[in-house]
Every structure is written in C-alpha cells, then in structure tokens.
Amino acid sequence: MISVVIVGTGNVAQNLFHAFQKSADVNVKQVIGRNKEHLAFVKDDALISTEFTSDITADVYILAISDDAISTVAEYFKDVDGLLVHTSGATSVKALKSVLRPGIFYPLQTFTKGKIISFDDIPMCVEATNENDLNLLKQLGNALSNTVVEINSEQRKALHIAAVFVNNFTNYMYTMGSDICVEHNLDFSLLQPLIKETAAKLDALTPLQAQTGPAKRGDQQTLHNHLQIIKDKHQRELYTLLSNAIKEKHGKEL
C-alpha cells in the first residue's frame, strides 16, 4: 500500500484523488488546498488540510498545482522524507531542487472541470533521481493505469509540445469549424462523427498515411473555391498556411 498526500484542488488533483480512492494499492492520507471550498470534492473532512505543509508522513507527496506555483510550494515540503513529485508536462524536475527526493508523475491527458475520467489508458510519465524512487513511482502509476513510461525531463517537454499540437491546436481547428457552422446556420454536431473518425483512424494508420483532403490531393480547384467562400481574414490565412504545409509535406507542387 502506497500512502500519498495530494497538494492542489484543480482538475488533475480531483481526478487523481478519485482514481486513487478506487485503488486498493493506494491510501490517500491528506488533500491540501488553500481554499476550503475548493476541497469540497473530498467528502471526508478528516482528509482535508488548508495548510501548505504536511505533518503527515507519506510515501509520495503529489503537487498537482499550476506550473508557476510548483517551485514555491515545493519549498514548504523541503524537509519531508517522502518522494515529492509534480504533475506538470512543461516543468523540469529542477523546479523541485529544494526537496530531498524529487520526481515527476505526469498524466498525459486533458482534464475537464467537473469531469472525472478513467486513468486506465492514460500514459503515466514518471521520472526520478534514483532506481528506488523510480520503482515507487512506477508502482504508483500501475495502480492507476495500464501504461507507465519512464521519460526524462527533456522528452517530457517535447511530449508536452506534441500534446499542445494534438490537443490545444486541434481544439482550435474544432473552434474554426464551429465558427464556420454558426456563420452558415449549420449545426456543429453534424461534424462530430467526422471528428471522432479522424481520431479513430490513428488506431490503424500513421497521421501521414491518414491525411486526406484537397491539399493532400493537390486539388487546386477546390482550394481556390474554398478561398472564395472564406471571408474571415484569419481563417483565410490559416487555410492557406495549412494547405500549403500539407501540400509540401506530401510532395505536391506549390
């Protein structure tokens, strides 16, 4: 049984808390948050603390807080004997340099306010400074997920950038699609099966293989027609840039 203290009250903290509660291998000893109201997701009052220090002994302390607070909050825990990890994709393990046993416990997923999701398929990316700590984090990861991978800080930052492309930027493509639908009195939900199939294609194909569309085909007529219809300056710029990029990637003449 691995004992943990969770620091934070956001989407990651809440999802970790609920997932740990379901695991027979993990005992959540405390959840710490500055604001008591934000700790309402912890039904058991005995587990709650509003002090950013811990007099509770645990195997792992998890800082599930915003990136820019990590090094400051880590200072409060510099004397704990347990492993102290953060859950950020973008932050180096060096942000925890004040603590005795630093590590990373990064769930590669997007978390939504109020939505509790299963960790079964979420890759847990772990990093530590020695073999024992690494094994402990792997054990903790395995208590939640079927995919636990050791990834160093360099790789994790690259993975986070890749995540920005496939998640944040993809969602922005959805936003553009939605804007176009609104402008033409179309129900955006018509595009949902397409959106899901676009993601599902990757089960069998690489993104390079899965690419379709007028730019991929080098279909100048359709590209031209589309640009005649798109009025919004920003959408035109994006349409042109991405179409050219796809043409170039797939070896079509520009």
Add this chain to the structure above:
Amino acid sequence: MISVVIVGTGNVAQNLFHAFQKSADVNVKQVIGRNKEHLAFVKDDALISTEFTSDITADVYILAISDDAISTVAEYFKDVDGLLVHTSGATSVKALKSVLRPGIFYPLQTFTKGKIISFDDIPMCVEATNENDLNLLKQLGNALSNTVVEINSEQRKALHIAAVFVNNFTNYMYTMGSDICVEHNLDFSLLQPLIKETAAKLDALTPLQAQTGPAKRGDQQTLHNHLQIIKDKHQRELYTLLSNAIKEKHGKEL
C-alpha cells in the same frame, strides 16, 4: 424498396455499396467502374459493369467519383429517368445541370481505403430540385443513417470547409505531434488517449469551452520555453500563429 446504381469504385462507392447491401430497403442493381479490377469489392459479377452508361432502370444513380469527373460523367447519364446524385461536399448541384433530375447525397465523413465503417451516425446531407426527389433522397438516407439533413449547395460548401478544418487540418496537427515524437524518441501512441479525449470533450462542451493549454491561460513562460525547444522553422511558425490566435480568441493580451 429503392433501386440504385452506383458509379465509382473508390472509398465512398465501396462504403455505400456495403451499407446498401445490408439494408432491406435498398436494392443495388449495378455498380459501374472503368477498371474491372477496382470492382473486385462487388462479389456478384452480375452487378458489375465497366460501361459508363446504364441500360438499367433505377430510382437513383449515385456518382461516387472524384469532383473533377462529376460533370463529364453526368453527361453519360443525361437521359436516365431516375434521380442522378453526386456525393461530393465541394461540388455544386450545378455540375449536374445536364441531367433531368439532379440531386446531392453527401455523406459527411472521412473514408479510408480498405476500411468499411458504419453509416449509422454519418450525417447524410441531401439536396434536390423538388419535393418528391427530396423525399426519395431522405428515404434513401434513412435506409443508411439516423441523421439525414436537407442542406443547400451554399451550406454544403461551407460544411465542407468546416470539415477541412476539423478533419484535414486536425490530422495535420496529429502529423506535427508525430514528427515531434519521432524527433525525441517518443512513441506517438502515447498521445492517442489524449487525441481521443480531445474529440470526446465535444460531447459535453463547445470547442470554445473545451479550449485549454498555455495560450488559453496566457502562460507566457511556457510559450517562451516551448519556442526555445522547437527547432523546426515551420513548427515554430505554426506554434506562434496558433498560440496568438487562441490568445486573441480568448481575450488574452498579445
């Protein structure tokens, strides 16, 4: 029972054929393709023709062929009494001006070579020039799908552009993510749960609500760090453009 002739041998033609074969309400009388080998998906030889004309009488003739061939091939069918439709999102109904009863039967989905998918959730976008023909297409659509919508040529073109954003451009974001993974010795499959959840979020949220990430948060430090890591000129350009667009969309100061 609606009788149909399918013209074409590509992904759309193959998927339509298989879906119609499963429906008790539709009878495929013929599948026409120039190349006999490409007609191998039709197991029954009696249904096959390599002549781009039809002496077979059917209620609906479906041109599931490339956009630029539509008006030429339509000419061959100008004397048929049945309804003649194409399946293209980008092509106006005017491309069928030579035929007696033109219409559109546009499945809003991405089709992959060799992959047969269910039409249950695929929006079938239909258009015709009179009420009777429209009703026939709605009936045909309902034989395949739970979602049949009447959409005019203007709207369909806009929908197709929206589809380019959420499908083709999204897939390009996946490609960038994959490139970054390869560069840093990371397995792209680590990103798959994230990609699926990004799409699944739209079940409950609009894309505007679903937006997350450093640009949305206005997290300059992470944006700066990412740009220090991204070496590829094209990726940097894309990262900057899309981050600024997200910041602007969500009212963050540039």
